[in-house]
Every structure is written in C-alpha cells, then in structure tokens.
Amino acid sequence: MAASRDFVSRKLHSLLGVIPLGLYVTQHLTVNYFATRGPEAFNDAAHFMESLPYRYLLEIFVIFLPLLFHAIYGVYIAFQSKNNVSRYGYLRNWMFYLQRISGVIVLIFVTWHVWQTRLQAAMGAEVNFQMMADILSNPAMMIFYIVGVLGTVFHFANGLWSFFVSWGFTVTPKSQRAMTYVTMIIFVALSVVGMRALFAFV
Amino acid sequence: MMSEKKTVTLKIKRQDGPESAPYEETFTIPYRQNMNVISALMEIRRNPVNAKGEKTTPVIWEMGCLEEVCGACSMVINGKPRQSCTALLDQLEQPISLAPMTTFPVVRDLAVDRSRMFDALKKVKAWIPIDGTYDLGPGPRMPENKRQWAYELSKCMTCGVCLESCPNVNSRSEFIGPAAVSQVRLFNAHPTGAMNKEERLEGLMGDGGLANCGNSQNCVQSCPKGIPLTTSIAAMNRATSLQTFKNFFGSDH
C-alpha cells in the first residue's frame, strides 16, 4: 500500500508551506519589526539570528530545501490549473487564482531578496540596518519590496486556509467560513508588521 | 388563433468529429410554448436548415431521462454548463448559445465523452461489492440521520458540470474531479460499504487523486443537484490523512 507520488508530493508541498515556511516568514517579519525601534535594536536582533548555533543547518533545512521544493512544485501546480475567474467569479475561486499569482510574486521577490541580502553576506557584505536603508532609499526598490512582502503575506495567510481544508481540519462550510475570517485577519496583521518594518528603514 | 410567428435563434458550436475543427452555426426555429433546449434541438433535427437557409446536418447531442436525473444532456448554455433538458427557452436570453463542455473530448457537436468520470469511479471503487455464492442475509442498519445526508450525495448523476467548473480538471492534469470524491464519502458512509472503505481511500490517494484538489470550490457552486461537494472533499481529506497515519504507524481499526 505504497502511497502514490502525487499524494506524497502534494501533501509534502502543503505541509512545507506552513511548517516550516509559514512559521519562518512570521519569525522573519517579527525580527525585521525591530527596525521600528531604531537601527541599534534591528542590528542586535539581526546579529542574534546570525549567531544562532548550527546556523547553516537551520538555514538549509528550515528555509532553503523546503523553499526549493515548495517553489518548484508550486510552479508546476500553478501552471497545471486553467484559471476561470471570468466565468466563475466566486470569492474562493478568486483566492485560488490569487494563490497562484502570489506564488509567482513570492518566487521572484524571494529570489531577488536572497541575492541582495543573504548571498551578498556570503560574499562578505554585512547585512544590517544601513544595508536595508540603502536598498529602500530607491523608490522603485521600495515598491518592489512592498509588493513582495504583501504578496508573501497573502500567499501564506490564504495558503493557511487551504492547508486547513487539505488536511481535513475544517470540514463544514461554517468552519471554513470562520477560517476565511481568521486567515484574513492574519493577512492584515502580518501586513501591518511587514509594512511598518519596511517604512522604518526610510 | 393567428400565429405571431415568434422565432428562437440558437448559435451552436459544432464539430464534425473528435479531430475536426469546431465552427459555429446559427439556427432560427419557430417558437412553441414551454420549449426547452432539447425540444429546440429536436426541431433542428426535424428540419436541419440553418439561419442562412442552407441545408445542413442535424446537430448531435446526448440525452436520456429528460428530467435531470441521468446527467447525459449537459452542455454549455449561454456560457453556463447545465442540463439541456431543464433549460427552458423562456428563461434564456437570445440568441441562445450552445457549446459542448470543454473539459471532455468532443464526440460530435454537443455530445462529449465523459469516460474520464466513469474511469474515476472505477478507480475509487465507487460501488459496494456484495455478490457472493450464498445469501448473506440482511446487512447492518444505517442510522436515519446518516441516511439523510448520504441520500443527498446519492443524487449525483455524473453529469460533469462540477468537472467543467474545476480549474484543476483539464487536459494537463489527471485529477479525478469532485464527483468521484463525493461518491467515496457516500459508499464509505454506508454500513456495508464501510467494510471496504480502505480500498476506496487508497483509490483517492492514488495518482490524479484527491490531493490534486486546490480548493477553488467552484464545484459546490455549480452542482445542479446541490451536492455539498466541498464538504465531501474536506471530509475525505480528513479520512485520507487518518488513513495515511494508520498505514504508516499501524492500526487494528
């Protein structure tokens, strides 16, 4: 009774979206939020994260590999569906469509963001308040980051709704509706956290 | 009574065979009271002349029950997939557009091949195996409250409208679609059917199975029988999650 490839890949994709990726995104936004308390607070928090023990293991197994699998399989899933919001303009169908669009936004944003920060750090640059302030002083970059962060937060919050259905937690229409409200509150709350952090750099 | 010579105009997307290119043909037919799309198609069959006055081939479609229980007559009517036998002309805006459903291969004109759905039902073993060599006597009884919701699921007529509405059922994917998922819930709810419930869940966990659902939830909005498809999907998600756990860690239940 070996489970099929489809089933295992899909379930893994779904799980990784929340654990660890969703948790990591929440944690990352929280650390960034220290920027609202000034450059020093941000630098201390960023430094603390950088100096965690077995940092490379954490980065590889909590962020990099899960993201790689979720992103690659996510693109495959996204391009397999034939979106039809023009004929079926229901809320959940729009969310289904936006989940795919935001997935592609996340992919572009995260690739660029990792290049601009983590890979630069690997090549000797120091990631600190000043680095982000320099990047975000460019209005085009600021817009790019705003879209990227909002896209990521939406993708996570709405993905969480879908996750609760995919694993069979929310079965009744009532619980699914309640979860729509809960996840939209999460979307708004994390958006506020993300936006306040971004604007703290300018 | 003097006839007012009322007419009905239909724009029909036609296709001569599975491989040929589709084209549109317009028909203007005399109006009669209480017509439905099928009686309009019958009128065209009686007198296959298009709106330009040219003689043409009769339009092909499928039908069975004529009372929305067999599901054979589904087509896209004014942009909406539904049963042509219950589509009353008086309630449709003219010109009425008719097209075959897009999710299934066209056999000819409005007739499509829904094999994909019947293959899906076979894959998930959507039946109760009771044939034996001797009479097993009466089976276990079903609680009335369960029978009530299970009855709603049994109204599925394999019409294909939910697959047509699903963004994840298409030529690029093997997804079995919402109808078969709901049928597993139906047969697993039945006390005799429950004896083979693992086999059906295994079917759902196969390639093209339930995990391909992306929760657009169009199906539940589209089903002409009002079947709670997304509740069935989520319920089967829970059942397959538990089944995976049992398969891996072991269970006597």
Ligand code: HEM
């Ligand atoms: C920050 C990184 C990301 C996080 C936190 C994240 C989170 C999630 C979550 C929680 C889900 C819901 C899973 C479910 O339906 O059970 C999901 C679904 C999805 N993600 Fe991501 N994701 C991320 C990046 C990406 C990327 C880069 C793509 C690539 C395009 C992507 C594409 C998708 C798609 C297509 C779905 C829908 C799957 C389905 O409904 O079947 N995601 N994501």
Ligand code: SF4
């Ligand atoms: S579930 Fe509803 S829409 Fe889908 S095939 Fe059955 S009757 Fe048709």
Ligand code: FES
């Ligand atoms: S002919 Fe049976 S549903 Fe229309």
